[in-house]
Amino acid sequence: xxxxxxxxxxxxxxxxxxxxxxxxxxxxxxxxxxxxxxxxxxxxxxxxxxxxxxxxxxxxxxxxxxxxxxxxxxxxxxxxxxxxxxxxxxxxxxxxxxxxxxxxxxxxxxxxxxxxxxxxxxxxxxxxxxxxxxxxxxxxxxxxxxxxxxxxxxxxxxxxxxxxxxxxxxxxxxxxxxxxxxxxxxxxxxxxxxxxxxxxxxxxxxxxxxxxxxxxxxxxxxxxxxxxxxxxxxxxxxxxxxxxxxxxxxxxxxxxxxxxxxxxxxxxxxxxxxxxxxxxxxxxxxxxxxxxxxxxxxxxxxxxxxxxxxxxxxxxxxxxxxxxxxxxxxxxxxxxxxxxxxxxxxxxxxxxxxxxxxxxxxxxxxxxxxxxxxxxxxxxxxxxxxxxxxxxxxxxxxxxxxxxxxxxxxxxxxxxxxxxxxxxxxxxxxxxxxxxxxxxxxxxxxxxxxxxxxxxxxxxxxxxxxxxxxxxxxxxxxxxxx
Ligand code: PNW
Numbered sequence: 001x002x003x004x005x006x007x008x009x010x011x012x013x014x015x016x017x018x019x020x021x022x023x024x025x026x027x028x029x030x031x032x033x034x035x036x037x038x039x040x041x042x043x044x045x046x047x048x049x050x051x052x053x054x055x056x057x058x059x060x061x062x063x064x065x066x067x068x069x070x071x072x073x074x075x076x077x078x079x080x081x082x083x084x085x086x087x088x089x090x091x092x093x094x095x096x097x098x099x100x101x102x103x104x105x106x107x108x109x110x111x112x113x114x115x116x117x118x119x120x121x122x123x124x125x126x127x128x129x130x131x132x133x134x135x136x137x138x139x140x141x142x143x144x145x146x147x148x149x150x151x152x153x154x155x156x157x158x159x160x161x162x163x164x165x166x167x168x169x170x171x172x173x174x175x176x177x178x179x180x181x182x183x184x185x186x187x188x189x190x191x192x193x194x195x196x197x198x199x200x201x202x203x204x205x206x207x208x209x210x211x212x213x214x215x216x217x218x219x220x221x222x223x224x225x226x227x228x229x230x231x232x233x234x235x236x237x238x239x240x241x242x243x244x245x246x247x248x249x250x251x252x253x254x255x256x257x258x259x260x261x262x263x264x265x266x267x268x269x270x271x272x273x274x275x276x277x278x279x280x281x282x283x284x285x286x287x288x289x290x291x292x293x294x295x296x297x298x299x300x301x302x303x304x305x306x307x308x309x310x311x312x313x314x315x316x317x318x319x320x321x322x323x324x325x326x327x328x329x330x331x332x333x334x335x336x337x338x339x340x341x342x343x344x345x346x347x348x349x350x351x352x353x354x355x356x357x358x359x360x361x362x363x364x365x366x367x368x369x370x371x372x373x374x375x376x377x378x379x380x381x382x383x384x385x386x387x388x389x390x391x392x393x394x395x396x397x398x399x400x401x402x403x404x405x406x407x408x409x410x411x412x413x414x415x416x417x418x419x420x421x422x423x424x425x426x427x428x429x430x431x432x433x434x435x436x437x438x439x440x441x442x443x444x445x446x447x448x449x450x451x452x453x454x455x456x457x458x459x460x461x462x463x464x465x466x467x468x469x470x471x472x473x474x475x476x477x478x479x480x481x482x
Pocket of ligand 1: 172312
């Protein structure tokens with residue numbers, strides 16, 4: 001819980017988040033083309049339960065149910081993403097636009113606004129049109145990818161601006177780069193590990209993809225600022241993910257240094273170029289010429305390209321410095337990421353997600369860390385939430401009474417209010433992950449993150465959990481009355 005005198009400002013924007021491939025389903029409907037996730041899910045062994053987003057929450061047909069939920073929870077805003085291949089089935093700048101797909105999002109934005117809910121649109125939440133991957137290597141190909149993404153972004157700005165005033169270019173480029181091109185655990189699944197993929201170079205491709213995503217982000221921001229922003233009075237930024245770090249051995253200076261290095265490799269990889277015009281020294285030092293160099297033209301697009309900092313945050317780790325030379329495929333900064341410290345003390349309780357153990361004070365500390373490093377930017381928290389160990393196996397009445405998740409939100413939203421009130425962090429919005437249980441990528445449907453239960457066996461019926469109600473009560477308490 002936050003300190004009792006902590007508050008949040010009257011205009012604080014709060015609500016819930018989702019992503020297209022995780023909720024929409026209807027993958028073959030109304031002219032949608034396949035994305036790299038449709039293809040990836042078909043490969044045996046890639047998704048824990050062998051599932052896919054083919055039906056998911058069926059939100060393509062249930063936008064009214066989703067809006068009703070948002071209203072019921074009292075949300076001011078909703079963050080959702082657009083499926084690029086629904087709008088441009090083949091993806092490219094010379095490929096046809098699918099008017100039916102585009103109109104789906106136009107109508108949805110109209111319906112949200114009519115319900116008094118502010119839309120926040122993510123242009124890219126991992127579901128690249130599959131054709132672009134096949135045609136020219138997708139995100140690996142800077143020239144083609146940036147031009148195609150810029151074209152797609154302009155189509156969406158034209159269709160939805162000025163009614164949409166909050167834009168996110170990319171969700172978690174770290175995940176697209178590292179999980180997609182280093183570990184190979186996410187689409188398109190490229191890696192040097194030949195037991196997982198026949199193609200890929202973990203030591204190089206992720207750094208190229210990260211670089212290209214930044215340039216594409218910069219190109220879209222330039223278009224928005226030159227052609228749409230003034231009239232709309234809107235804002236645009238990128239969403240970065242990153243966990244907090246604590247030293248495995250606080251007495252050891254190497255572990256303490258490794259804590260910052262871990263955040264640099266996860267977050268500053270993208271945020272330093274945007275706010276400081278360069279990659280972090282720690283990355284240049286370890287990666288040498290495997291890290292692309294910034295050209296003047298690229299930097300002109302990337303530096304200064306955030307109107308706000310989009311922050312996805314879930315958890316924390318203990319960090320232990322490694323001593324030898326870094327592995328060629330290392331992406332973390334030559335360190336171990338651990339759940340327990342030197343004394344065997346766990347950073348937080350176990351959840352259904354192997355990487356996620358709650359540690360709310362880390363949220364406050366990371367907000368301060370980002371604020372200090374990047375000159376007090378406006379921060380919008382675009383995701384925060386938790387899974388719950390064994391939730392999927394609980395009887396329904398117990399599943400709906402998700403006190404563990406409710407407590408997570410009390411602790412994390414309280415920590416954020418503390419950061420705003422006492423550390424003067426300029427945090428202005430918060431979207432809980434997620435509005436409802438959905439397709440949790442390589443984990444399939446076994447892992448649930450929703451504040452709403454989705455009954456996949458019974459017509460995707462939605463039933464609110466306790467945590468959905470708790471979030472509204474928390475913001476009612478913290479937000480100052482204007
Ligand atoms: C975020 N990790 O992803 C995504 O933006 C969501 O789409 C996703 O559902 C949510 O978090 C919950 O997982 C992450 O392995 C996925 O460290 C995996 C990791 C981090 C973030």
